[in-house]
Each structure stands twice: as C-alpha cells, then as structure tokens.
Amino acid sequence: MTSPVNAQPFQFDLLARDGRARAGVFHTPHGDIPTPVFAPVGTAATVKGVPPRDLKELGATLVLANTYHLYLRPGDDLVARLGGLHTFMGWDGPLLTDSGGYQVFSLRDIRAVDDDGVTFKSHIDGSLHRFTPEKVISIEDNLGADIIMTLDECAPPLDRAYNQEALRRTHTWAERCLRAKTRSDQALFGIVQGGVFDDLREQSARFLTALDFPGYAVGGLAVGETKTQMHHVLDLVDPLLPEHKPRYLMGVGTLEDLFEAVARGIDLFDCVLPTRLARHGAAFTHAGRLNLRNATLSEDRHPIEEGCACYACQHFTRAYLRHLMRADELLGLYLASIHNLHFLLDTLRHIRQSILEGRFADLKRQRVGS
Amino acid sequence: MTSPVNAQPFQFDLLARDGRARAGVFHTPHGDIPTPVFAPVGTAATVKGVPPRDLKELGATLVLANTYHLYLRPGDDLVARLGGLHTFMGWDGPLLTDSGGYQVFSLRDIRAVDDDGVTFKSHIDGSLHRFTPEKVISIEDNLGADIIMTLDECAPPLDRAYNQEALRRTHTWAERCLRAKTRSDQALFGIVQGGVFDDLREQSARFLTALDFPGYAVGGLAVGETKTQMHHVLDLVDPLLPEHKPRYLMGVGTLEDLFEAVARGIDLFDCVLPTRLARHGAAFTHAGRLNLRNATLSEDRHPIEEGCACYACQHFTRAYLRHLMRADELLGLYLASIHNLHFLLDTLRHIRQSILEGRFADLKRQRVGS
Numbered sequence: 001m002t003s004p005v006n007a008q009p010f011q012f013d014l015l016a017r018d019g020r021a022r023a024g025v026f027h028t029p030h031g032d033i034p035t036p037v038f039a040p041v042g043t044a045a046t047v048k049g050v051p052p053r054d055l056k057e058l059g060a061t062l063v064l065a066n067t068y069h070l071y072l073r074p075g076d077d078l079v080a081r082l083g084g085l086h087t088f089m090g091w092d093g094p095l096l097t098d099s100g101g102y103q104v105f106s107l108r109d110i111r112a113v114d115d116d117g118v119t120f121k122s123h124i125d126g127s128l129h130r131f132t133p134e135k136v137i138s139i140e141d142n143l144g145a146d147i148i149m150t151l152d153e154c155a156p157p158l159d160r161a162y163n164q165e166a167l168r169r170t171h172t173w174a175e176r177c178l179r180a181k182t183r184s185d186q187a188l189f190g191i192v193q194g195g196v197f198d199d200l201r202e203q204s205a206r207f208l209t210a211l212d213f214p215g216y217a218v219g220g221l222a223v224g225e226t227k228t229q230m231h232h233v234l235d236l237v238d239p240l241l242p243e244h245k246p247r248y249l250m251g252v253g254t255l256e257d258l259f260e261a262v263a264r265g266i267d268l269f270d271c272v273l274p275t276r277l278a279r280h281g282a283a284f285t286h287a288g289r290l291n292l293r294n295a296t297l298s299e300d301r302h303p304i305e306e307g308c309a310c311y312a313c314q315h316f317t318r319a320y321l322r323h324l325m326r327a328d329e330l331l332g333l334y335l336a337s338i339h340n341l342h343f344l345l346d347t348l349r350h351i352r353q354s355i356l357e358g359r360f361a362d363l364k365r366q367r368v369g370s
Numbered sequence: 371m372t373s374p375v376n377a378q379p380f381q382f383d384l385l386a387r388d389g390r391a392r393a394g395v396f397h398t399p400h401g402d403i404p405t406p407v408f409a410p411v412g413t414a415a416t417v418k419g420v421p422p423r424d425l426k427e428l429g430a431t432l433v434l435a436n437t438y439h440l441y442l443r444p445g446d447d448l449v450a451r452l453g454g455l456h457t458f459m460g461w462d463g464p465l466l467t468d469s470g471g472y473q474v475f476s477l478r479d480i481r482a483v484d485d486d487g488v489t490f491k492s493h494i495d496g497s498l499h500r501f502t503p504e505k506v507i508s509i510e511d512n513l514g515a516d517i518i519m520t521l522d523e524c525a526p527p528l529d530r531a532y533n534q535e536a537l538r539r540t541h542t543w544a545e546r547c548l549r550a551k552t553r554s555d556q557a558l559f560g561i562v563q564g565g566v567f568d569d570l571r572e573q574s575a576r577f578l579t580a581l582d583f584p585g586y587a588v589g590g591l592a593v594g595e596t597k598t599q600m601h602h603v604l605d606l607v608d609p610l611l612p613e614h615k616p617r618y619l620m621g622v623g624t625l626e627d628l629f630e631a632v633a634r635g636i637d638l639f640d641c642v643l644p645t646r647l648a649r650h651g652a653a654f655t656h657a658g659r660l661n662l663r664n665a666t667l668s669e670d671r672h673p674i675e676e677g678c679a680c681y682a683c684q685h686f687t688r689a690y691l692r693h694l695m696r697a698d699e700l701l702g703l704y705l706a707s708i709h710n711l712h713f714l715l716d717t718l719r720h721i722r723q724s725i726l727e728g729r730f731a732d733l734k735r736q737r738v739g740s
Contacts, residue, residue, distance in 0.1 A: 044697045045690070045693065046699050046700075048699065049700035049704070050701070051681070051704065053681070053685075073693070073697060074668065078669065078689075082669065082671060082689055082690075088690055089690065090685040090690070298444065299448065299451060301453075311421070315460040317452065319448075319458075320452075320459065320460070323414075323443070323458075324416060329418065330416075330418055330419035330700065330703065330704075331418070331419060331420070331421060334419070334700075334704070335421070
C-alpha cells in the first residue's frame with residue numbers, strides 16, 4: 001500500500017465506515033498499516049518460530065514486541081547500539097512496543113507501586129527493577145518502534161476502588177510520558193483504563209483525548225470481565241474517542257472478540273494466541289479449533305483447512321501435522337504457527353474488504369453467527 | 371539439472387575425476403543428484419525445524435529419512451496409505467532411506483540376533499519388534515524412497531570375531547534384500563562392512579560387487595576407529611568398487627571427513643551434525659565452530675560468516691542469534707540450522723566445481739589445510 005503524497009507522519013486516513021466498523025490506513029515511518037489489522041506478537045524480538053520473511057509473506061503489516069522482556073533481555077541499550085529493534089530483529093515493517101505495564105502488573109511480583117512508578121522483580125533472575133513513565137519512554141526510545149505506548153497501571157477490572165486509584169496514576173503517567181517523549185518518528189498512544197465502570201472509562205477517555213495522542217488503546221479488557229461487559233466498555237468509549245485517530249484493543253485475538261470489537265470501532269489488535277496455541281498443537285479453522293494431536297487425524301489427508309492459502313495447508317496433510325506434533329518435531333510448531341497467523345491476518349483482510357464494500361454485518365454473521 | 375534424454379533409471383554419469391575425487395550425476399525418479407553431495411537428515415520425515423521449501427532454497431538434492439523411526443512412528447503402512455514418504459513429508463526431490471540396521475544395533479537394546487534377523491525394543495514404548503531383510507525391504511517399499519539400503523549388522527569396528535560373524539550375516543541379508551525387492555523405481559544399495567580389517571573389507575566389497583547393486587555404501591565407519599583407520603578402509607575399498615556406481619559414506623559430516631572421503635572417491639554423504647549442532651547453539655564457520663551462546667557475541671554486528679549467502683547471514687547478526695539462543699527462542703534453532711545446512715551443501719557444491727575444474731587438491735588444502 002503506498003502513502004498519499006501528502007500523508008503526514010502518523011496520519012490516519014479513515015476510508016470507509018460500515019455501521020461503526022471502520023476501514024482505514026495508518027501511516028508510519030516504516031510503512032502503511034491498512035486497518036483493521038492484527039499484529040502478531042514478537043515478545044522477545046521474534047514472533048516465536050516464525051522468520052520475518054514468513055511474516056512478510058503472510059501479509060503482516062504490524063508486529064508487536066514487549067518492552068518489559070526486551071528491557072530485561074537483551075537490554076534496550078544494547079538494542080539501540082545495534083541499530084534499534086527493526087534492524088536487530090530483521091523486520092523493516094511497522095513495529096509497536098507496549099509499555100511493559102501489563103507484564104509488570106500481571107506478573108504480580110511487584111515490590112512497590114507509588115505515584116512515581118513501580119518496582120518489580122525480573123522473571124528471569126529475580127533482580128529488582130523500576131519503571132517510571134520517563135524510564136519506559138527512554139526504553140521505547142531505545143527500541144525505536146513506530147508506535148509506542150504510555151505506562152499504565154493495570155487493575156483488576158471489577159475492583160472499583162483499585163481502578164479509581166490506578167486511573168489517577170495512569171493519567172499522571174500519560175502526561176509524564178508525553179513530556180518525556182523526544183523522537184518525532186514514534187507515535188505515542190494513550191491507554192484508556194477504568195475497568196468495567198462507566199464513569200471511570202468516560203473520565204479516562206475524556207482526559208486522554210484532551211492530551212491529543214495520535215492514537216488510543218483500550219486497556220484492561222479481556223482480563224476477567226464478561227463479554228457483555230467488554231462490549232459495553234467498547235460501546236461506551238467509541239463515541240468519546242476522536243474519529244480520525246486509530247483505536248487499539250490490546251491483547252485481544254479470538255475470532256469472536258475481533259469481530260465484536262471491529263463492530264464497535266476498533267482498528268488495531270494484537271494477541272499471542274495464534275502462535276501460543278500452535279505450540280500446543282491447536283489450529284484455527286472455520287469450524288473451531290482443531291487439536292492436531294488428535295488420533296482421529298492419523299490418516300486425514302485434508303489440510304488443516306480446505307481452501308486455505310497458507311504454506312502449511314498448501315503442502316501438508318493433517319495426518320502429517322499430527323505425526324509432527326506426536327513426535328515433538330519443531331516443524332509442527334512452525335507449520336501450525338504459520339497457519340494460525342494466516343488465519344487471523346486473512347480474516348482481518350476479509351473484514352477490511354467487507355467494510356469497504358458495506359457488507360461487514362453479513363461477513364460477521366457468516367463467520368461468528370451474529 | 372536436467373537428465374540426458376537417454377538416461378537410464380539410476381544411471382550414474384561420471385563427469386570428471388580429479389585424482390581419485392569424482393564429480394558425477396546420479397539419476398533418480400525424483401530428480402538428478404549432482405555428486406559429490408551432502409544429504410540433510412530428516413529422521414522422522416522432517417529435517418528438524420526446516421521446511422521443505424527451505425531445503426529447496428538451500429539447494430538440497432537428496433534427503434535421508436530413517437526407516438527405524440518411521441516404521442515405529444507413524445508406521446510405514448500408514449505412510450504408504452498416505453501416498454508414500456515424498457507426499458507425506460512434502461519433499462518431491464530424491465529421498466534415501468537407511469535400513470534401520472544402524473539404529474537397531476546402536477540402540478543396544480537388542481533382544482536377539484540370529485541369521486534370520488534381529489529382535490529389538492522400541493525406544494518409544496519398549497514394545498518388541500523384529501527386522502528381517504524381507505521386513506526391512508517391505509518397510510522401505512512402503513516408504514518409497516528413491517534410494518533404499520540393505521539390512522546390515524553393524525559391529526564395533528575393532529572387534530574381529532564380531533565383524534567376521536556380522537559380515538557373514540550382512541552378506542546373506544544383502545542377497546535376501548535383493549530377492550525381496552520389487553519396486554523398479556527404487557535403487558537398492560549394498561553396504562560394505564568389515565570394520566578395520568583389510569581382508570574382511572576386501573571380502574565384503576568383492577561379495578557385494580558381484581551382486582551388482584546400483585550403488586554401494588561404506589558402513590561401520592566414523593563409529594570409533596581412528597581417522598587413519600577410516601582413510602585406510604576408504605583407500606582399500608575405492609579400487610574394489612565399480613567405477614560407474616555411486617559410493618556412499620554413511621553418517622559422515624565433519625568438514626575434514628568430507629574432504630578426506632571425497633579425496634578417496636566417495637560421492638554421497640549424510641549426517642545429523644548440521645541440524646543437531648545448530649540446536650545446541652553451534653554454527654559452522656570457515657574458522658571452526660562458533661558457539662552462538664557465547665557472551666563475546668553480545669554486541670557482534672557481523673553475520674555468523676561474512677559473505678555467506680544463507681538467509682540467516684543475509685539478515686541477522688551474531689548478536690541477535692546470541693539473544694535468540696539465550697532466550698531459548700525457536701527462531702535461533704531455525705536460523706542456525708539453515709546456516710549449517712547451507713555451509714555443508716555449499717561446501718559440497720564448491721568441491722564438485724573444483725573437481726570439474728581440476729583444482730580439488732587446492733580447495734582441500736585451502737579449506738582443511740592438507
């Protein structure tokens with residue numbers, strides 16, 4: 001996809017709306033991202049088991065990497081000295097780094113949270129570290145992703161008092177992140193928090209919108225609330241966020257969630273599910289998840305999914321994949337990962353096309369039944 | 371490489387000699403194999419971690435698979451019902467299956483060897499199985515490789531009495547394999563045994579040559595004898611084997627051994643080393659093996675090998691590979707495997723070219739110092 005000649009850095013072109021679903025293009029220094037889009041997760045500067053050339057072939061246009069993991073190993077300063085994350089991991093397309101907030105708070109090995117920042121133990125060697133908004137921006141600056149995220153405090157979605165306190169910090173931290181940011185080739189996204197509480201979500205959306213970020217994430221979802229609650233938060237936030245900025249729903253990747261979120265105006269997604277499930281032997285199909293270790297597949301001559309254009313489905317049978325999984329062969333993990341990534345990336349391409357053609361609701365009904 | 375119009379099945383065209391080194395082409399139903407050649411090992415119907423399309427890109431022209439492993443899992447009958455090994459594993463180039471003899475005898479969990487065959491325990495579930503020459507040919511028939519091997523008894527190379535007894539069986543089994551073979555699209559190779567004993571090796575070469583196999587392997591080497599003893603056996607056997615049949619040195623894959631064996635008339639090699647060492651973090655270079663976990667590489671911006679044309683060296687630094695190895699990332703195993711396979715496949719291509727151009731001795735001196 002080529003940029004319009006006059007595209008500004010991090011301009012978001014909204015090309016079509018279908019209901020509240022949106023199709024657009026987000027321009028970044030490393031290329032254009034057609035939206036809605038799914039970003040494969042490359043936690044430790046690699047999408048597990050998948051070479052960058054395969055990501056290109058799969059049509060990935062955005063890859064996520066984890067600030068927390070890369071800060072600890074190999075170290076963001078080292079990555080900077082080696083030319084930044086794009087060069088280091090051999091991915092020249094758009095990159096997004098999270099802030100590490102989610103990892104720090106979900107590891108639950110926190111030593112202290114205060115208004116200044118959070119002290120935590122490394123999951124690798126138990127050493128103590130401290131993230132402040134300024135520190136996180138400096139790490140993300142070193143890594144050099146196109147899209148970077150503010151440090152936020154992730155609270156359990158149903159705990160009102162906790163969310164209220166966390167939100168106050170998250171907002172102060174968002175302001176400090178904005179002030180700390182220096183690179184003009186990075187877009188800093190704010191993260192709307194507030195759990196399942198309407199007033200907190202609304203307060204968060206209004207506060208962050210006033211800070212005029214080039215994009216917004218909706219955080220703290222898909223972490224324990226019901227689907228109804230998730231949909232309600234998305235419904236609530238949608239009209240409060242600026243129309244001409246991309247919206248990112250963090251960590252969401254089931255087929256149903258993707259469709260429901262696109263239907264509520266979300267443009268960006270990331271999730272470890274396609275590669276994680278692949279490593280456990282599960283493959284995505286239109287009929288649901290297929291357990292590749294299942295004995296019923298031992299003589300199955302079909303590909304994982306009939307008609308699928310991925311390398312795995314074009315060349316290998318379920319019987320072969322079952323054999324690889326049973327024998328704990330690396331190729332099984334690779335082929336299942338390729339397929340699962342293709343499944344989601346291709347689904348998002350179909351979603352985008354359906355929005356451009358005004359038939360998103362039909363596609364949604366066909367794919368997830370409602 | 372295209373076949374001459376009048377090439378017979380399993381014709382071996384000897385194109386050039388340089389000293390005793392040979393350059394040729396072995397014609398098979400799944401394509402031509404330029405020799406000398408190195409065959410990556412795909413034990414369980416997969417070269418560990420390397421998709422078939424990468425093998426093609428690396429220029430592999432022959433892949434080995436293990437009869438013992440495939441018989442036990444997924445079962446040769448299953449592979450046959452699924453269209454044979456080429457189809458099953460998605461490799462449409464030439465394939466070679468060993469006889470399983472080496473695995474059965476080296477696992478040392480043999481229950482009984484007699485003149486009829488050998489009874490052994492499965493390494494997977496401890497169940498009892500029996501290989502006879504007829505059984506092994508029937509398994510290899512089911513798998514459908516282009517080159518198949520006779521069942522042989524592998525004796526410790528320095529034990530004369532054992533070798534004498536084993537040789538008697540190996541020769542009877544070779545005759546029985548020949549009689550049992552039915553498929554005209556498979557070439558059955560005989561295996562010269564006899565340990566380090568001149569008279570036994572000579573006896574074996576003469577006996578098997580008289581049976582007129584389309585190719586010959588030299589077995590029982592690189593399993594405990596000295597380099598001098600190995601070279602002596604190859605020197606001894608070379609003039610005894612028919613000139614216009616390919617010769618295969620089983621299980622050999624160090625750079626020095628490859629050069630020394632080519633210098634003694636060997637055409638085919640296979641070895642698990644490139645992929646096995648890669649999984650342990652070792653990469654082949656012209657300066658020797660590089661430990662990719664080494665802390666000295668943490669900021670090394672060079673590829674594994676400067677000037678190497680492989681995907682790993684074209685796109686990634688030693689620093690990145692060290693990071694992947696340290697973080698136990700699958701991509702590290704993949705990239706190191708790709709590099710090591712390229713290193714040996716490319717070395718064999720250079721060897722072949724040097725033979726065609728009459729400068730093999732120069733190349734050998736340059737690459738291994740003598």
